[in-house]
Amino acid sequence: MRILIVEDEQLVAQGLKQGLVQLGYTVDVASSAEEAESFVAAERFDIALVDIGLPRADGFQFIRNLRAKGEVLPVLVLTALDSMEDTVRGLDAGADDYMTKPYRLPEIAARIRALIRRSNAVADASLRHNKLCLDTRSRTATLDNQPLELTNREWAILELLLMASPAVVGKDKLVQSLAGWDKDITPNAVEVHVSRLRGKLAAGDVIIRTIRGIGYRVDAPEN
Numbered sequence: 001m002r003i004l005i006v007e008d009e010q011l012v013a014q015g016l017k018q019g020l021v022q023l024g025y026t027v028d029v030a031s032s033a034e035e036a037e038s039f040v041a042a043e044r045f046d047i048a049l050v051d052i053g054l055p056r057a058d059g060f061q062f063i064r065n066l067r068a069k070g071e072v073l074p075v076l077v078l079t080a081l082d083s084m085e086d087t088v089r090g091l092d093a094g095a096d097d098y099m100t101k102p103y104r105l106p107e108i109a110a111r112i113r114a115l116i117r118r119s120n121a122v123a124d125a126s127l128r129h130n131k132l133c134l135d136t137r138s139r140t141a142t143l144d145n146q147p148l149e150l151t152n153r154e155w156a157i158l159e160l161l162l163m164a165s166p167a168v169v170g171k172d173k174l175v176q177s178l179a180g181w182d183k184d185i186t187p188n189a190v191e192v193h194v195s196r197l198r199g200k201l202a203a204g205d206v207i208i209r210t211i212r213g214i215g216y217r218v219d220a221p222e223n
């Protein structure tokens with residue numbers, strides 16, 4: 001999962017980024033609304049964490065512009081503005097959730113998970129397909145109740161595939177979600193990670209099917 005942080009205070013942004021990267025997210029930082037708009041236009045993110053106090057256009061304006069373009073990207077506002085009026089203004093501008101300082105990483109992470117679930121129409125924090133289970137809270141995977149060791153990249157790919165299931169996930173979307181780790185990640189690199197994942201899943205009842213020219217989807221072996 002890929003996160004865009006929109007924050008002009010570098011210390012705050014880098015601290016948040018570090019915490020989220022340790023949780024396995026890929027993270028990009030934009031230090032202004034203008035920069036964030038160009039990121040969103042060019043790249044694919046799963047959620048944006050938006051500060052309100054930004055130079056020039058503020059966070060409210062950024063969110064309004066986003067929604068005016070029909071952009072459905074989930075937005076969590078993180079701000080020092082703690083009045084009820086500001087919260088109402090943020091949500092009415094199109095934010096999905098609003099947190100005021102002091103905020104702590106475990107709560108931010110839980111809200112991120114909840115917003116990403118909602119945007120993918122997933123009800124449960126455990127993603128399942130047959131005997132494969134990814135618990136997004138503890139970031140642990142099991143296959144037929146046995147622990148399944150996954151690298152960060154493998155986790156990211158499998159999480160996207162399970163959230164989208166039964167839909168196909170485009171290879172470009174997978175490339176984008178890994179882009180924060182490897183600046184020059186290619187579709188071929190995604191194929192390598194998928195191939196390793198297939199090896200790890202071989203003992204179970206879940207396969208990653210290639211849909212030629214489009215991408216991948218999780219499936220049962222016999223289908």
Ligand code: CA
Pocket residue numbers: 007008009051052053054
């Ligand atoms: Ca600020």
